Amino acid sequence: MPKRALITGITGQDGSYLGEYLLSLGYEVWGLVRGQANPRKSRISRLAADLNFINGDLMDQASLVSAVDKVQPHEVYNLGAISFVPMSWEQPELVTEVNGMGVLRMLEAIRMVSGLTAPHRDRGSQIRFYQASSSEMFGKAIETPQSETTGFHPRSPYGVAKVYGHFITRNYRESFGMYAVSGMLFNHESPRRGAEFVTRKISLAVARIKLGLQDKLSLGNLDAVRDWGFAGDYVRAMHAMLQQEDPGDWVIGTGQMHTVRDAVQIAFDHVGLDWNDHVVIDPELVRPAEVEILCADISRASAALNWKPTVAFGDLMRMMVESDLRQVAREHEYGDLLTAASW
Ligand SMILES: C[C@H]1O[C@H](OP(=O)(O)OP(=O)(O)OC[C@H]2O[C@@H](n3cnc4c(=O)[nH]c(N)nc43)[C@H](O)[C@@H]2O)[C@@H](O)[C@@H](O)C1=O
Numbered sequence: 001m002p003k004r005a006l007i008t009g010i011t012g013q014d015g016s017y018l019g020e021y022l023l024s025l026g027y028e029v030w031g032l033v034r035g036q037a038n039p040r041k042s043r044i045s046r047l048a049a050d051l052n053f054i055n056g057d058l059m060d061q062a063s064l065v066s067a068v069d070k071v072q073p074h075e076v077y078n079l080g081a082i083s084f085v086p087m088s089w090e091q092p093e094l095v096t097e098v099n100g101m102g103v104l105r106m107l108e109a110i111r112m113v114s115g116l117t118a119p120h121r122d123r124g125s126q127i128r129f130y131q132a133s134s135s136e137m138f139g140k141a142i143e144t145p146q147s148e149t150t151g152f153h154p155r156s157p158y159g160v161a162k163v164y165g166h167f168i169t170r171n172y173r174e175s176f177g178m179y180a181v182s183g184m185l186f187n188h189e190s191p192r193r194g195a196e197f198v199t200r201k202i203s204l205a206v207a208r209i210k211l212g213l214q215d216k217l218s219l220g221n222l223d224a225v226r227d228w229g230f231a232g233d234y235v236r237a238m239h240a241m242l243q244q245e246d247p248g249d250w251v252i253g254t255g256q257m258h259t260v261r262d263a264v265q266i267a268f269d270h271v272g273l274d275w276n277d278h279v280v281i282d283p284e285l286v287r288p289a290e291v292e293i294l295c296a297d298i299s300r301a302s303a304a305l306n307w308k309p310t311v312a313f314g315d316l317m318r319m320m321v322e323s324d325l326r327q328v329a330r331e332h333e334y335g336d337l338l339t340a341a342s343w
Pocket residue numbers: 082083084085133134135136185186187188196197198199201218219220221222224225226260285286287290291
């Protein structure tokens with residue numbers, strides 16, 4: 001009997017890589033999909049034909065209970081979220097519902113299907129749960145680098161909602177004995193990243209500028225420091241966390257710091273252009289409360305999970321630019337409308 005996994009957020013960057021990875025390990029993989037005629041579902045189906053889908057929504061408790069009951073998963077990966085931080089200032093309540101309360105609803109679905117009627121820390125559940133926590137929880141970080149023991153100071157409604165998701169996951173572990181794990185992942189990118197995030201915004205613009213389709217790239221704070229890794233590496237860590245004997249919290253990153261300016265420089269250099277000729281600063285893109293510096297201390301994960309990142313930041317940016325050069329050229333040739341999705 002293959003192991004079964006249920007993934008929320010299957011149509012996103014991480015869901016796609018995780019789905020592919022679990023299929024390669026012989027899992028039966030189910031993705032929770034939202035909404036009628038979700039266009040992203042056909043995109044992910046093209047990528048991995050063996051995926052199964054089930055309807056449900058992190059805003060709808062009963063749909064989650066049904067999904068968990070039908071799939072009877074061994075592992076649930078909760079990657080579903082509104083992941084673009086600036087949106088959380090525009091729609092804080094929605095972001096809190098999905099990214100915070102959605103975690104509670106999924107934990108409740110597992111609890112109900114597992115028949116855990118009353119809190120009992122020694123009973124537990126057969127279903128293992130992974131929560132996609134985020135380095136945004138560290139926010140205005142009280143120390144650098146940040147580890148599993150670093151305190152939180154979130155700077156956006158997104159970060160605050162993720163803190164709730166993190167602590168409710170830990171609470172269900174402690175009060176119901178559930179195998180519930182939290183992965184505090186630092187920024188992770190790939191050619192499948194949405195075009196609203198800064199690395200992909202840069203790689204797409206560089207490709208279009210190089211091909212003569214655009215001249216300027218508007219950005220906000222070039223001084224922000226992030227620890228950027230490759231999403232394909234990070235999904236291996238998610239899976240490894242659920243194979244440990246005991247559940248816990250894990251920090252995943254590269255331990256390397258770069259500025260947004262570095263990302264710009266590497267991307268423009270790669271196509272032989274000077275970024276100073278093309279980048280303009282738009283104050284509207286500067287966040288009201290910025291996270292200035294994030295860097296992961298991955299000593300615990302590298303020792304206990306035997307995990308390490310395989311793609312360095314420069315190679316990651318060049319991989320994304322190369323992918324966008326191909327995509328933009330293809331779309332231009334066929335006269336298609338440019339879409340953010342390259343997969
Ligand atoms: C771990 C964490 O990782 C991601 O969150 P993020 O760090 O907000 O990612 P981003 O690519 O939107 O911004 C990175 C930095 O880049 C700066 N920046 C400058 N100029 C622009 C700009 O024009 N656009 C954007 N998007 N950012 C810009 C911006 O101010 C910020 O300092 C999500 O996956 C999130 O879900 C998550 O959990």
